[in-house]
Amino acid sequence: MKRSVQTTTLVTNENNMAFNGETDKYYLEKEELTLDSDEDYQYEEVPVDEDFVPGEIEEDLDLAVRTIREIDEDGQATVRREGLPKPTVTQRPEVVDDFVRNFLVRMGMHRTLDCFQTEWYELQQRGLLQEEDVGVAPDVYTKNQELSEEIEFLKQEVNKYRDAAMKAKDTYVKLRKERDYHRMHHKRIVQEKNKLIQDIKRIKRHYAQYEPTLQQLKKKYEVAMKEKMLSRLERDRALGQVSGLQSTLKSMESFKGGSPLAQSAGMSGMRQRRGVEVDERGYGPTQRTLAEERERSADFDVNNFPQDYKRHPNDSEFPADMGVNPYLAQAKNAPGHLTRTGGFRQSNSFQAHSQPVSSVALHPRKQILATTSDDNTWKMWAVPGGDIIMTGEGHTDWVSDCDFHPSGSKLATSSGDTTVKIWDFSKAECVHTFTDHTHAVWGCSWHSSGDFLASCSMDNTSKIWDLNSLRCRYTLRGHADSVNSIEFLPFSNTLLTCSADKTLSLWDARTGLCAQTFYGHMHSVNQATFSMRGDTVASCDSYGIVKIWNVKAVAPMVSFDVGPHPANHVLFDPTGALLAIASNGGTIKMYEVNNGRISSLVGHEDAVQCVAFDKSGDYIVSGGSDSTVRIWS
Template sequence: MTAMPSEGASIPPPVEDFLMNFLMKHNMTQTLECFQTEWHKLGNGRESAAEIESVPDVYTRSEHLERALEDCESMCAKYQQKASAAEAQFEKLRKERNHHRTAHRRILQEKKTMGQELKRLSRQVDDLRKELEELTEKHNAALREKMLAKLQRDKASQRATQLEQTARAVSASQLAPTRTTAIATTAAVANTTAQRPLPSLAKATKRLQSPVLSQSQRMPATLPRPEQLLPPPNLRPMTPGRAKALTVVNTVKASTCAVGAIALHPQGDLLAAVDDAGIMSIWQLPGGQLEQQVAAHPSWLADVRFHPDGTLLLTAGSHPKVDLWSSAGLCVVTSFLEHAHCVWSCDFHHTGDFIASGSMDNTVKVWDITTGKCLHTIRSHTDSVNVVRFQPHSNHILSGGADKIVRVTDGRTGLAVGSMEAHTNAVSDIAFTYAGDVAVSCDLDGTVCAWSMRDRTLLHTAKLGPHPANCIAVDTSGQVVAVGSGDGAIKVLALDTFDLITELQAHDDAVQALVFDHAGGFLVSCGSDGTIRLWS
């Protein structure tokens, strides 16, 4: 009897085993014996075992199929779990997509709304800008009307007090016989100017543009004679040795405020000073006696200059105008009214027929004294113009400002000639040698520069900081340069080498202005301590 195959067998049993097992299971012993006998006989005649047939094992196959089915069911369950997770992830992503799509649509709507609002605001800004321009134009027109009205009032007051001023001029001429001719000339100029009709508002508006000038109104071309370039015959040279020995010989308490500028009369015996209270005063030198004083301005004054013949004075200050004064009676002869902001500096041409002014409105203006018209408006500076000076015996104008550049302009044409750049801060003052061939400038960093006016090249540089250099002066002999500092010191340099010779200490506050005597006899300084000091 053949044994039953094991449950784990994977090979199906032979046919005879299947039949024998079946017969034994049903207790069919006789049939089993007959089958075995016949099968044995039949088996002896077979050539190979390959001819033996086998019966498939249904149970084994069923078991394999059940296991395969279980594996498939477990895999299906896993796939279902993954499919559920993927479906949940897809649903989450779909919700996020819908959320972002909604946010994107909202942002597009906000962008469209903001664009429309921006266009509306731009149109509103354009409208407001036009209104601002109109209001500015109205304001400027009103300001010009106010200035013209003030000028008319001053002229009327001047006519009313003309007799009194003439009497004062006669009295002053008795005190100073050498200036009798100058006083008579000043009275004639004042009379002529007082009788001159005032320009209308339309004409004043037209003067905002430089007029086309006739040949008689133009600044004449000048070629200095050789004797004009020589120093005065009575000059006492300010040598470095003399400069080192300078001491204060006279001190005048000129004001309770800062004295901002001083100017020396061409004859050298009078000194004009202006202060931050708007007071202009005339002092006798070297004694320091007060001769005349006038409230020239309701606010501060920044600069004062004498006419080349000493008959007139020029002042500039916080108002957008330049005043021309009679030096005899200290009365206003005329005013020049085209600047838009305060005027920091002014100067006379060496002929005395023209003046230049520099303002906080970034412009330099050239004026004709005879006609009172603005010949040129120079707009070469990009910031406030702090100082403007005519080159001696020339028509060139040097101006310096907060843009740190010294610019050279032809006063006849109003066109730029060149520029000189070396300063690191705003230019505060400019001065020339007597011949005008060398210019010196200083700035608020304490830097002092010397320039050759032939080719506008830098000759020397001195660093005198950290305090600002407020003012500068060159003696008539052209040997020394005096620099007024913000710490109250006056630093004296040799012009040819720019070596420091000495420091003069006397002022209690910043030095604001310096001027050398034309004959080289002394140096005059003023400062924020309200004093005027004479050095000799």
């Protein structure tokens, strides 16, 4: 089978070109080619050999493959020796007119090409061009053209290799910098390694020197532990003897009506059993310190003077301690006092100061509230409306506490500037400043008579001021750290203080002596307060632990945790059935004494610093670090 393929050839008839301005004429010549097909090819059939042996075929095949490989190796060796034959290229010389035409076409000179062809063919038709004149183009022109092309190619190659060289140079510079960096880093690491090795060797030598000392200390420790155990045994035996003596003294007391010596010994033994170190007089650490202080100032103690003697002619007399609180009956008769626990809701709030509110105090007779702040001022407000009445300026540092005079005509303030100021509302000014404290004053409290004012300070002391003689009557020493709060039991001469030394103390204001100390807190006690009846004390510390103490038993009745935030202030309501705790977490915790249930009053945006109950228990006032006062009713 054959296929016909049509091809078209472009032929230029140069001989029939018109020279009279006509355009060139082209002719198409059609040719037909035949291609052979593999479908009609007759293959020769090869007969199969009947004596076919597979083993011989395989051997012949291996032999043939081996022979072909040897031939290929010989041929390759011959080619390597003789070299590959160079291909021959036959180049036909180019005639002059074609050379010119190609040059003009390559240069894009088409108009010149038209003029050249017109004149060339015109001269050829006239016979002016002889065969010897129309020859081939000289070789020098062809070589020049080839050299020009080669030059262009080489320029391109040069540019390409130049770019490659620049990239290689940049890479080399980068690698050299990295090498230098890593080499420097390696040297530094080697130096540090050598230094560490030297340090380790020095430490090992130093440790080797301590080994004998450690062994010796270990032996001493074992000996000390043995002695400690023996001492404990001796102590237990001595305690047994003391218990026997106490029982003997008690039996003697039953016959003799009880002697002071036996009572003192019994009290001393009781304090020893509680873990408090006492001396032969039965004094604990606080009483011992006070006794030493009294001995140093024995010549100036009021007990050494006659009964009617006065150190200052204007000194006030402490009233008799009757133990009757008239507000207690009002609190018991207050309507709904048993159902108010936990039922408070925020009724009003106002911006009181520009900085945190440190304390609040309610007027004893009028609906007036006093507030103090870290902005060095105190202010008076009408409650529950929140209208400002008065502003007091005079302290040079933050004002920590305030308390209304029992008559309501004066206000006492304490401050971080180590002073206590008395403000008289009728004169609208500060009438006196007490300056005996040497550090910041944390709190103040009026005596129910209005003639005495107590204050506590960071200088580890408390002071009792006489408002008539305008001087310090007593300095209460005994706490080993800052005294954080102080409070008079209403209509009594008893003072309650708490301290950063983790203790609470009861003081007799008439003598300035410590009557009792409460131990149990594990952290700094921030504030302590009496209940209305005076038989219970509540205290809170910097870890949120609140304790309620039985004053007569000198022991905690209840201890609970409102942490993890510190508890800043505690206060009983007038009935004593509810305890308000100002928490640093921004809430007021309400603890019901009867059932131990705790609820929260949420509203402050920052720590709550202080709380105050109305005399009737109808509402609570609180102040916080958010500079606001909030009223809960």
